[in-house]
Amino acid sequence: QVSSPSGEGTDAVVILEKTPFQEEKVLELLKKHTKLELQMRNDIYTETPPVLNFSLSEEIKTTVVYPATEKHLQKYLRQEVHLIRETWEDYKNITLPFIQAQSFSIQWVYNILEKKAEADRIIHENPDPGNGFVLVPDFKWNQNQLDDLYLIALIHRREVKSLRDLTAEHLPLLRNILQEGKEAVAKRFGVPASQLRIYLHYQPSYYHLHVHFTALGYDAPGSSVERAHLLADVIDNLETDSAYYQTRALTFALRADELLFKKFQEAGRV
Numbered sequence: 001q002v003s004s005p006s007g008e009g010t011d012a013v014v015i016l017e018k019t020p021f022q023e024e025k026v027l028e029l030l031k032k033h034t035k036l037e038l039q040m041r042n043d044i045y046t047e048t049p050p051v052l053n054f055s056l057s058e059e060i061k062t063t064v065v066y067p068a069t070e071k072h073l074q075k076y077l078r079q080e081v082h083l084i085r086e087t088w089e090d091y092k093n094i095t096l097p098f099i100q101a102q103s104f105s106i107q108w109v110y111n112i113l114e115k116k117a118e119a120d121r122i123i124h125e126n127p128d129p130g131n132g133f134v135l136v137p138d139f140k141w142n143q144n145q146l147d148d149l150y151l152i153a154l155i156h157r158r159e160v161k162s163l164r165d166l167t168a169e170h171l172p173l174l175r176n177i178l179q180e181g182k183e184a185v186a187k188r189f190g191v192p193a194s195q196l197r198i199y200l201h202y203q204p205s206y207y208h209l210h211v212h213f214t215a216l217g218y219d220a221p222g223s224s225v226e227r228a229h230l231l232a233d234v235i236d237n238l239e240t241d242s243a244y245y246q247t248r249a250l251t252f253a254l255r256a257d258e259l260l261f262k263k264f265q266e267a268g269r270v
C-alpha cells in the first residue's frame with residue numbers, strides 16, 4: 001500500500017526480478033567465495049548451501065504498477081491453480097461474456113500503436129491497418145543482455161481479442177508478424193530465428209491480439225504447454241482449417257481466485 005499526502009492508502013504492485021547473471025560478474029563472485037561449504041556430494045555431483053552475502057543489488061529489476069487494480073493484485077498473489085479444458089461452447093457461453101464484461105484496460109496497447117508511449121523503443125513497424133503490427137521490447141526485458149530477450153508484436157487491428165478469433169482471414173497478418181519479426185530481431189539484436197520462441201498466449205492477460213518473441217534459451221514465464229501456442233503452428237492450423245480455433249477445445253490454467261474460474265465452476269465445468 002502507498003499512502004497519499006491525505007493519508008489514504010492506494011495499492012501498488014512492485015515486482016522484483018533477478019536478472020540473468022552476467023559472465024564477468026559470475027567470475028568475480030566465484031573468486032570472492034572460494035571457500036564454499038559442502039551440503040551434499042553424490043558421485044560427480046556436489047551441492048553447496050545458498051550463499052546469502054552475494055551482492056545482488058545491481059541484478060534486480062523493478063517494475064511498478066501504480067495505482068494497482070484488484071485484478072493486478074490477484075495476478076501477482078500466490079494461488080492454487082486448476083487446469084480448464086475449454087470447448088468452443090464453453091468459450092461462447094462462459095469465456096466470451098466474461099471478456100466482454102470485464103474492463104482490464106488495454107490503453108497501454110493503444111498508446112504504443114498511436115506512438116503516445118514507448119515510441120522511441122519501437123524495433124519494427126508494419127503500418128498497414130489490416131495486416132500490420134508494432135514490435136517493441138516487452139515490459140519484462142531491460143535490454144541489458146540477450147539471454148532473456150523478450151519482445152511483443154501488437155497488431156494494428158483492434159477487434160481481434162485472442163487466438164479464439166483467428167481464422168484464415170488473418171493469415172497474411174500472422175505471416176507478416178512471423179517473417180518481419182524474425183528479420184527485425186536478427187537485424188537489431190543478431191539473434192537468429194532458430195533461437196527464438198514466437199508464440200501467443202491463451203488465455204492472454206490483455207485481449208488485444210499480440211505475439212511474444214522470447215530467447216529460446218530463456219525459460220520465460222508463460223511459455224509452458226498449457227499457455228503458449230507457437231505462431232508457426234497457429235499458421236499451419238489455420239491453413240488446414242480456417243475454423244480451427246472456433247471448433248477445438250483449448251486447455252489453460254486458471255487460479256482459484258480468478259473470476260473466470262468461478263464462472264467455469266458455476267457452469268459446472270470444473
Ligand code: M7G
Pocket residue numbers: 108118136137138139140152201203204205206207222
Ligand atoms: P499476455 O499474454 O496478455 O499476458 O502478455 P501476461 O502479462 O500474463 O504474459 C502481455 C505482455 O505485454 C506481457 O509479456 C507483458 O509483460 C507486456 N506488457 C504489459 N504492459 C502493461 C506493457 C507495457 O506497458 N509496455 C510493454 N512494452 N509491454 C507491456
